[in-house]
Amino acid sequence: SAVISQKPSRDICQRGTSLTIQCQVDSQVTMMFWYRQQPGQSLTLIATANQGSEATYESGFVIDKFPISRPNLTFSTLTVSNMSPEDSSIYLCSARGGPDGPQHFGDGTRLSIL
């Protein structure tokens, strides 16, 4: 199974700033995803990171707020822009080897905005 490394693992940021989270997979994967997990809640899909093209965003999430890059089959970044306290959450990178296979997750980035 794929091993996914995320960094930073946690950060405390000031309101109005932006943070980029990096996600590295140890093998080439077809699909990469970004999720948000708010305290005590389930996972909410932010977007699917498409290699070589713009990410596909879920309802309620926009590119200006959460720009995503995916330059190759093993790497993706998520930027949380112009942060506010409501963005405090865990952000999880995820990857799937095939369209209908098990999904693998990084350990998450715990983000707190003051």
Place this chain on the structure above:
Amino acid sequence: GNSVTQMEGPVTLSEEAFLTINCTYTATGYPSLFWYVQYPGEGLQLLLKATKADDKGSNKGFEATYRKETTSFHLEKGSVQVSDSAVYFCALLLLTTSGTYKYIFGTGTRLKVLA
């Protein structure tokens, strides 16, 4: 619409007790079903899966059977350990009308096992 419903936690058990975490789903078509586990400070890990009706997924003493007639995928373990303390997520994977596969996760059930 498609959804996953899990029993609310937290579930608190003594070591060696029997565990059941209920999961039911609503889905069109024939989804695959999964249980993921999230240990403190970590991401989700796949625990077990079942891809068709009557399949039983099992791993690390945990089991779940895909019951199409009751649209359920309850997680069970005969004797829990303190190290099983974690949050457990039920999930389904289905083929959407746009032709892509999509995961839907339940809200998670926190399990706390006391020594």
